[in-house]
Amino acid sequence: MPLYVALTYTRDVDWTAPEQAGDLQGYEDFAKSAAAVIRGGQALYPTATATTVRVSGGKGGDVVTSDGPYAETKEALTGFYLLECADLDEAVKMSAGLPAAWDGAVEVRPVIQFPA
Template structure:
């Protein structure tokens, strides 16, 4: 079995608005339907809460931080799932059931490198 990361990109979410609450039912349904392959997942706070970290001059160099995300984009990384699937085909089939895939967002699926 291969482990995949399903990255959820949607327009910025304001968790104080009603739409995320309405969508939570769809996500609960997905969680039940995909329980056999789900290994984890969470929603993320808005990109305004992000801190970007860089180190200049190599390891041990000056740590530089920037408020906000690395890139300015229309869609933001708003959540993720960790999926353990037989192959990419099963991972894509599962990712297509994530509500963001049909509610104005996209889901990016990537295999995870397992280091021992």
């Protein structure tokens, strides 16, 4: 069956903070209800912990890093799920159960599975 990544975009929060416990319950509920199709996933630390990497001049050029995300936005990439679903319709249906879809966005993309 095909794999899909469900990228969650929500307000930029620290999921390890005690005040997020209530919001995390929705994701725990999703994990239980979608366990049959979840093949992986994790929450991400806030964007303030991100490092953006660029190579100036292309391959072999100078490595340039900057703190934080590439662009400031209202919603940030805060996690992902790897879903094994029959098709895009099923992946969308499953992703609609994520709390991020109710107060943010979930981007669903098919995963290219290259031969080992």
